[in-house]
Amino acid sequence: MIVDERRSRILHITEESGFVALHRLVAEVGASESTIRRDLEYLDSVGLIQRTRGGASFLGDSQSDFDARRSKASVEKQQIARRTAELIVAGETVLLDGGTTTLEVARHLTGKSLQVLTNSLPIASLLMNRAEIELIFIGGYVYPKTGVALGEQSVEALRKMHATRLVMSTGGVTADGLFNSNALLVETERQMIRVADRVTLVADSSKFGQRALSHLCSLDDVDEIVTDNGMSGEWKKVMDDAGIRTEVVTV
Amino acid sequence: MIVDERRSRILHITEESGFVALHRLVAEVGASESTIRRDLEYLDSVGLIQRTRGGASFLGDSQSDFDARRSKASVEKQQIARRTAELIVAGETVLLDGGTTTLEVARHLTGKSLQVLTNSLPIASLLMNRAEIELIFIGGYVYPKTGVALGEQSVEALRKMHATRLVMSTGGVTADGLFNSNALLVETERQMIRVADRVTLVADSSKFGQRALSHLCSLDDVDEIVTDNGMSGEWKKVMDDAGIRTEVVTV
């Protein structure tokens, strides 16, 4: 095996799990301990990994997580996101909560002059270089994995803000209202609802009838729902009775 | 076999797997080692492949990321960042401002249990999946391109925070103090200085003697500087006189 090929493999293995033990590399790559040590030393010197006792950890942005998110978006989510983005008109101040569907909505917000408020790191990273969008990030404790800021600081920051529209996702919808799985997030989302003129819920049809840990708000708080045509007639009626406009996309 | 045909085959084989060992080419192409070497040398000179020890790698997609990753920050920044990260001990609450060097510092913060406060989107994205780091984002208006949150909201959010250490970068350092090019950012950075027990400045040696648009703070506000050995003795003396500890890395 060639030197660079071996080093590339080492880098790849390291990136996958964030950290690798030297022994594992010896076993997987099939070179001697000395050689692996020297390779790690080299990769450290060029700043690609960080040498630690017994192994090494990957430095640099792991692509994996971002890619995983992107591929996860189903056709339903894509379509819902697109329609939702169409509902938003230039000049609005849009509040986007964290979630895979809202991330897709953000992706579709092209060419419109907007003010966007969000507590989602992925969304912010996505929009940060769009010249037509004025981006305001709502800080706070960043919840791992999802990259959403929440907690007291987020609520506090939101108190001084105002948005013409909130686009939010949910863990589940029943006649009792909306649910979400993270108690802290619920706090932040409630505050979002308070400061927004209009609440647009993005929820694929599988969410109807689902409950999650924390009750977020009642259906009264929601103004419109964008969903796919998998939503049953019964649920449509529940929404109508609650005075919620439903926007259905066909997939 | 004709020369061009052989070279074309070599190129093809190299492209297929990204890497190819010289011996494999000798076997598959059926020419002598010397000839293959000369061919590789030629293909390298025209930029179609990259000659490496023991073989060659194709200059397409497969290998390019490895090469590209090699050079992302200057050696000085790398070394300064590494040393700075070493100064930070587990349990600290570190405030990281936005900047390319501080981003590198963030990269090197591996394995330490820390609380990190930052107003930089790139840093936050980098650290958001590190289990050992509790991340708090300082929200505000997100300045395009750099992805740094600043403005009144950032200052406000910082008011309620406290950090054991601030790691900050700068546009320039003179005997008058620190400078930065963005007036809004300066406001936020001043507040950062106020809430941090200790200020660690990361600045490569080229920054000494440089001025920028806005005056940020005096040298009194800085506790230590991590720089490279390009810093002249004169500047070292200025820092000593200001009571600043200088940490010099050799590049």
Next chain:
DNA sequence: TGAACTATCTTTCATAATGAGTCATAACTA
């Protein structure tokens, strides 16, 4: 806490692999 133990690291050395250069010869071209 401190001694014994273990894992990991650093250094060193001999060996193997690779590369650069030289030269004679074969193949091709004018």
Next chain:
DNA sequence: TAGTTATGACTCATTATGAAAGATAGTTCA
């Protein structure tokens, strides 16, 4: 045919590798 270019075998210098020994840093247990 004479001159040019390509080829393959060879030598020597350089670099990479693996093994071993001693040093250092963590861990365990009394």
